[in-house]
Amino acid sequence: MIGIPRYQKDARYRSYTAVGNSVEGMYQLLVESGLCGWREEQVEKIVNPANAGQLMGRLRQLAAETTGVLLLYFVGHGQPSEHTGELCLAIADTDHANPDATGLEYAKIKRTLHSGTPAATRIAILDCCYSGRAIGLGADDDGTQLADLSDCAGVYTLTAADERAHVPPDGEGHPRTAFTGELLELLTRDGVPGGPDGLALGAIFPHLRQRLAAKGLPRPNQRSDDTAAAFVFACNHATPPPGQPPREADTATSASTSGRAVPRQDADVSPLSSERVGERRVAPQTGRRSAGTRTPTGPRARRRILAAVLTAAVVLTGAVGWVMWPQAQGVALPGLTPAGQMTAPTGVDTAVFSHDGHTLATAGSDGTVLLWNTASHQQVGQPIGPIAANSHPGIAFTADDRALRTASCDAGQRQEECVTARLWDTTSGQQTRKPTVIPRKITSWPLWVLSPHGRTLATSDTSSCTVRNLDSGQKTDLAANANCDGETAAFSPDDHTVILGRITTVWVADTSSGRTIASFALGTGSTIECIALSPDNRTFAVALSDNTVQLWDIASGRQTGSTLTGLTKSAIVLVFSPDGRALAAAGGDGTAVVWDTASQRHFGDPLTGVNAIAFNPDDQTLVTGGLDHTIRLWNLPPRETSGTSTGDH
Known part of the structure; x- marks a missing residue:
């Protein structure tokens, strides 16, 4: 546990009593x-440690000696x-x-989590500005993707x-930072009513995010x-032991959760001298156990063991279900057949077909858009852009396929504050009108989605989600009665309807009026990606x-059929075929499944190595693109082979 409530060298790092209280509360x-x-x-x-070299050395030593659970908690200032650009x-x-x-440098900590510890489970909790960069993509000096360094067994x-x-300033009466304070309130005071006896990290997250967002x-x-x-x-504080009422906050934690400030650690600390509570090391030859492995006793402890066993059973069932998923969801249909490929100069982030499919x-x-002839598999026209690199731009052909609309964050812009829309001629590669810059209230969830015809752009900020007609400039708030600030969105093919998702809630809205057509609470511990x-x-x-992946019927408000499995990471792309016959998803690790x-x-x-997916309007072909610079075309099996009907799905 590392906390920096007082900075001794640079006044630009403000000291906060709440940081010291957060360390103590955790x-x-x-x-x-x-x-x-x-x-x-x-x-x-x-x-208040000083001397980064010595501190990193200590972290590496502890990591190397831990075999069970390795937890790093940091609260203080973070800076790119x-x-x-790294954290x-x-x-x-x-x-x-x-x-x-x-x-x-958090990149060094990631390497330690990846290869510097035998710990079976590794956990990092970062309470600082820009901490989201710890799980974002960034390049190391040797070109290694830093996000990949977390891709090892058991890292959260x-x-x-x-x-x-x-972080509340001193004197405002808030004893802790906002993030740690809500986490402590959730776990030590409120718990999760109706939840299991033991709260897994993944089950805690949606409740924590909802509390902060509210x-x-x-x-x-x-x-x-x-x-x-x-x-x-x-343990779930909302689940009392048998025969007992729900507990009040325990005495041991009341100082950090009752609203009173805990005295901060004010003593000057020399490099790496600290308030040492002990080294959470494991020496296998002496038989010492790592965290969480002591032999518990009593009813509550037995309930915790049961919760852990049940969780492990669920995880094992999920793992076995994935390995055997063709049996779990029926015999797999015939596979996709290759129909050609193209080679791009860079990795592919996004793909979209013209309306005629040609x-x-x-x-x-690199932020450049290229056009390809789907019959000859050759590049056509002039490159469009470059648009800002690494911004995952939205792209869509206009209704007549003569122009291409893009939406992205320009270099020098902050993606949480604005997005720029442009119109490009598909032959010359030149812009045909002045760019439209759309300012937004600052948000940590940048969202921009273009409609299939490129007419309408959906964006969100901290207060609402809106659609804007890029031709007329008309702006409409979506699901205003639901106070929706969506984190993900998608349009219907005719641009008339948009669907929004945030945490575990879904809204369907009319793009012309903004009226909410339907809303759903999914009732799941997992969040919408x-x-x-x-x-x-x-x-x-x-x-x-x-x-x-789940399918839901809008009219009845119920899930239809079974939950779809096969992804090994949560999806970054999800798309229906134009006739609704197929649904394709690509996960963050490049694995893609078509159902x-x-x-x-x-x-x-x-499929593997997939970062982008699009269906051709012919309903028989889809394309995948990945970081290997290869664009692949695939044919779906004939409809009669798949056993599907010709009606709408």
């Missing part, structure tokens, strides 16, 4: 026997490096002008904010690899953070 949470149950000697609390954690003597040289990362976190505070983010999200972090547009990771609307506007598909929507069986084996 410590009490961890060692409280009725909540997390760690032994005191398993927790090392480091307050001006040289690399740096500021410690007591960090120079604001050189955070990568005098602070903790929880971050406070993508941009600036919220107060207008920055929203947290998470990344889970393998089964780390199923790790039971704390042209394919792909946006590369992607959403898609079927061509007939009767069904929506939702991809969840547990790597599954038949009628039988809910999958077509062949999962």
Whole structure:
């Protein structure tokens, strides 16, 4: 546990009493026997450390000696490096002008989590500004994608904010930072009513995010690899032991949760001297156990063991279900057959077909859009752009296919504050009108989605989600009566309907009036990652953070059929075929699955290396693009082979 309540060198890093209180509150949470149950000697609390080199060395030593559960909690200032853009954690003597040289580079911590510890479960909880960059993509000096360094068995990362976190100034009466304060209130006071006895990390997250969002505070983010999200972090305070009423906050934690400020650690601390509560090390030869492995006793402890066993059973069932998913969801349908490929100069972020199906547009990771003839597989026209690199631009052909609309964040713009829409001639590659810059209230969830005809752009900010007609300039608030600030959105093919998703809630709205057509509370512990609307506007598909996809009937408000599986990471792309026959999704690890929507069986084996998916209007072909610079065309099996009907799905 590392906390920096007082900065001794650079006045640009403001000191906060709330940071010291947050460290103390988290410590009490961890060692409280009725909540997390760690032994005191398993927790090392480091307050106001200096000398980044020595601190990193200590972290590496502890990581190398831990075999069970390795948890890193940091609260203080976070800052992107001006040289690399990567997250740096500021410690007591960090120079604001050189955070990568005098602070903790999180890239080094990621490497330690990846290969520097034998711990079975690794957890990082970061309460600082820009902590979301810890789970974003960034390039190391050797070109390694830093996000990939977390892709090892049992890593879970929880971050406070993508941009600036919220810390109440001294004297406002708030004892802790916003993020840690809500986490402590959730776990030590409220719990999850109706939830299991043991709260897994993945189950905690949606409740924490909802609490922060309800107060207008920055929203947290998470990344889970393998089964780390199923790790039971704390007992559910809302679930009392048998025969007892719900508990009040425990004495051991009341100082950090009752609203009174806990005295901060004010003593000067020399480099790496700290309030040492103990080294949470494991020496296998001496038989010492790592955190969470002590032998518990009593009814509450037995309930915790049962919760852990049940969680493990669910995880094991999910793992076995994935390995055997053709049997679980019926025999797989015939697979997709290759229909040609093209090679792009860069990785492919986005792909879309023209309305006549003769042209394919792909946006590369360099921000340039290329056009391809789908029959000859050759590039046509002039490159469009470059648009801002790495912004995952929205692209759509106009109704006559003579122009292409793009929506992106320009270089120098902050994507949470504005988005720029442009219109390009598909032959010359030149802009045909002045760009439209759409300002927004600052939001940590940048959203821009173009409608299929490129006429309408959906954006969100901290107060609402809106659509704007890019030809007339007319702006309409969506689902205003629901106070919707969507995090993901998708349009119907005719641009008349838009579907929005946020946390576990879905809205369907009319784009011309903004009127809410329907709304749904999914009632799941997993959060919404992607959403898609079927061509007939009767069904929506939702991809969840547990790597599954569900189909819902809009009229009845119920899930239809079984939950779709096969993804090994939560989806970053979700799209229906134009006739609604097929649904395709690509996960964050490049694995893609295509399902038949009628039988809910999958077509062949999962595809790999996929970062973008689009269906051709001919209903028989789809395209995939990936970071390997290859654009691949695939044919779906004939309709009669798949066993689907010819009606709408």
